[in-house]
Amino acid sequence: MRAVPVAIVSILIGAGVGAASAYWSVGFPNSEADIAALRDDVPAAELNFPKFEVDSMTYDFGAMQRGTTKEHAFKVTNNGTKPLVLENLGTTCKCTAFKLPPKPILPGESGDVELTWIAKSLPGQFRQTATLGTSDPRSRRVELTVEGVVTDVSGVEPKEWFFDKLHPGEQRTESVYVMSYNDDDMEILSAELDSDDVGDEFQVDLTKVTKDELPDAKAKSGYRVDVTPNKSLALGPIQQWVVLKTTIEGAEEFSVPIHGTAVGDIEIRGPSAWNDVIGAVHMGDIQSADGAQVRLFLSIKGDHTEGIVFDVAEKDPESLEIELGELKSTRSGAMVPLTVRVPKGLPAAIRNGTGQGEAGRVVLKTNHPLNPEISFGVRYVIKKPGVTR
Template identity: 30%
Template sequence: MMSITGKFLLVGILLASVLGGLSTGLATIVTYAPYGVSKTERAEYEKKVSLIKREEALRKEAQSMGLPQAVLPSTRYDFGLVDPHTTASHAFEIWNHGAGPLTIDVAETTCKCTVGSAQKGTLAPGEKTSVTLTWNTGQKSEQYEQAARVITNDPTREVIDLTVSGVVRTELFVPAKGVFHSGDAGEVVESTLLIYSQQHDDIAVVGAESDLVGFDWESNVVPSDSQPSLSEQQPTVINQVKLRCRAQKPGRFQGEVKLHLLVNGESDVIEKSVELTGRVHAPISFHSPMLHSRDGLDLGTLGNDQEHEFHLIVRKHFDEERALSVLDVSPKSLDVSIEPTSRFGDYRLTIRIPKGIPSTIFNLDQKRGYVQIGDPENEDFSNWFPLIGAVVANDE
């Protein structure tokens, strides 16, 4: 007969066996997602990991076969802001971490202004050299990026692209375009331009001219750190120019402004043109939950066995004392009326579809179905909206 101690020992062994089997099974089925990688990025992450592992395997194989191995601390360099007509250079280090001689040849560059040269064409194992890229910025103010291609006999890295980039400081930046804020007809609208330099300390606007109605302007120098939108440009001086004109007819408008500027007090006036656009609100607007901004008032499908009535708010956007009335209606069988409300500038518009009218389809393409409201003395102060839907006889 087995002793009590033996029985407990047997149970312990069985438990350990079962738990061990469970842990082995769990180890084979439980996988962990990489920390910080979302499900949508998982495939791309695993692809990059696979490429890294493959490159590492190739390097180890090359090492074992006595082949060269090209290693670079970096292949890109950003010069940041540089002055015009400046020659900038950067040397990229190349090491041979392999077991065989490494040959290096600068094959081509993206621009004749970029000169790529290697100190040494062949590297013994453990040696290093550098490839220098030299770039002349010229005068044009812009962001640039240039590259040189290096050819090696490393079978895992036969082609290496070296890249330099930066931004040439601008002497004078004037935006080519500007936008007036939207306004009502007759209202003064304004546009603000930021003119700056990354080289000089003084920009003066000495004149501005335009054919825009009621054109006016003013300018003043503001602190170079007062405009967050220009923080990356690191301006040395900013001149804020405010342009004004009087909004005319509803819709979009455009015009040109010619600015006359002096930089650092020099006598030569620089002329720059800025194209300006803006939008004038319609003098009258319509408001209803049933009104779509593009399609108009959706009446749905109505039976002609009863009268139907719809209401909208009409709002005028001007202060002049102008009497609003119904200028036109289609189809003529509709009964449309307008009357002022207790709120200044607001009117109540009522559309009645009489009982028994013939079957009618409101179709904007055929210009059948719309209401026009405005000043009968001046149609520039008017607006309209389409009607969509249909009235049908119940016996159809």
């Protein structure tokens, strides 16, 4: 068999299949007239196409009350010589609907493309797009935009009571403002914690304030609502809700969260690998050849901050490396960097605290009179080289 004829035939077949595939996906090339139109080489008067023109590509609805609907008609004119056909190619949100002219727009005539928008989203700026397909070869695809600002009948600023880190016995009050944008004289009828178990943990106080005191100039009336812990909270995350009942129409009842973390004088802080609730650092899967480390912090506050010293009392397994850095003063106390390291080259092991293997553990001793010892878990799995699952 001769190789050359075979190769030539193969190339021709391949080229033919490739060309067919290309035409299938891209379509036949434009005619000369189409190309001229696309390039604007030919004056409009000589073209035989529909020509899409619209009064504006964007419409600003301004402020819209949440839950309301507004409409706008974009005026489309056909300045071409053939009927202009429009097609709905979709919107970026189901909250936007649009209605096209029922028939093609004849040359020299206009039609409306009506966009309807329902303000479903949370208060703030919005922008959504509706895409039209047209039979104008120079404007096959047109995007029309509506935008504005969604407002609500009421607002809360800030959005929660946030205590950040709360220490035992610390007296702190956090405030939020509850505002009405329509009512000149709103009332808060009640403000209660949404939990029978913590009824006396927080004190909630209401103060009606003047318009000038409100953080949003658009608000017409409002209250300041103060939350103060009554007693030392159990260590751990603070996640509570206050249920407010008001006279604001459309916002008669809603809940605002209380967030934060109740901490002791000494607190271990860490990135996403650290979990406060279980008091452990999760190092995940570690390749033996790479090892791994996580940097934590010991955060110290209270009367015994100065002169505090930490030392490693115990580690399980012994192969863990624990590094304590220098004490550094901060605005609110002090901190000591704490690095936990699983060194390179350790054998495979499961220490993730599940049924497969107990978590590792580190115990630090301190000279703090109330917290002489701090311990935390270290969870990890060491994999042999080449094992990825």
